[in-house]
Amino acid sequence: MRILVNTVNETQELAAKLAKNVIAGDTILLSGDLGAGKTTFTQGFAKELGVRRPVKSPTFTLVREYRTEKFPLYHLDVYRLGEEGNAEDLGLSEYFGGDGVALVEWSQYIKADLPDDVLKISFERVEGQETERLITITATGHRSNQLLAAMEA
Numbered sequence: 080m081r082i083l084v085n086t087v088n089e090t091q092e093l094a095a096k097l098a099k100n101v102i103a104g105d106t107i108l109l110s111g112d113l114g115a116g117k118t119t120f121t122q123g124f125a126k127e128l129g130v131r132r133p134v135k136s137p138t139f140t141l142v143r144e145y146r147t148e149k150f151p152l153y154h155l156d157v158y159r160l161g162e163e164g165n166a167e168d169l170g171l172s173e174y175f176g177g178d179g180v181a182l183v184e185w186s187q188y189i190k191a192d193l194p195d196d197v198l199k200i201s202f203e204r205v206e207g208q209e210t211e212r213l214i215t216i217t218a219t220g221h222r223s224n225q226l227l228a229a230m231e232a
């Protein structure tokens with residue numbers, strides 16, 4: 080699924096739509112360059128779930144946990160692991176496929192910890208356009224395909 084959004088608001092509306100459909104155990108991987116819109120998407124997602132606390136990327140920790148009425152929301156940003164090479168065995172797998180919903184930025188640095196069935200969302204800037212983003216959503220398994228179908232509906 081590919082969507083061209085024109086504004087921050089449209090990115091966050093898409094995130095809200097996904098937030099309405101997730102259940103505990105779902106994992107969402109967000110990819111794209113710095114400034115592409117991964118954290119902005121996460122903000123729209125958290126807002127839909129009633130999170131009032133400002134959502135910003137964790138700097139000193141790899142994970143921030145937000146409480147929602149339905150499940151814990153885990154926001155992982157493991158950007159800084161990119162410089163450290165071996166990123167295995169960090170014990171991050173506890174955030175996936177369990178009691179909560181996880182959104183992960185820079186998931187390529189924790190490949191070994193990730194589950195097989197994930198919804199992948201990539202963000203690309205459009206040349207010459209300040210607020211346009213090309214968003215591509217793909218699924219890798221049964222559950223993520225259900226989510227994708229819900230997004231397409």
Ligand SMILES: Nc1ncnc2c1ncn2[C@@H]1O[C@H](COP(=O)(O)OP(=O)(O)O)[C@@H](O)[C@H]1O
Pocket residue numbers: 084085086087088090111112113114115116117118119120184209210211212
């Ligand atoms: N359509 C859009 N979707 C998401 N962010 C946008 C969009 N248009 C402009 N922006 C801006 O781009 C920046 C994206 O930053 P951020 O979400 O932190 O990126 P990332 O987490 O991918 O590094 C923000 O300053 C945001 O306001």
Ligand SMILES: [Mg+2]
Pocket residue numbers: 117118136156184
């Ligand atoms: Mg970010």
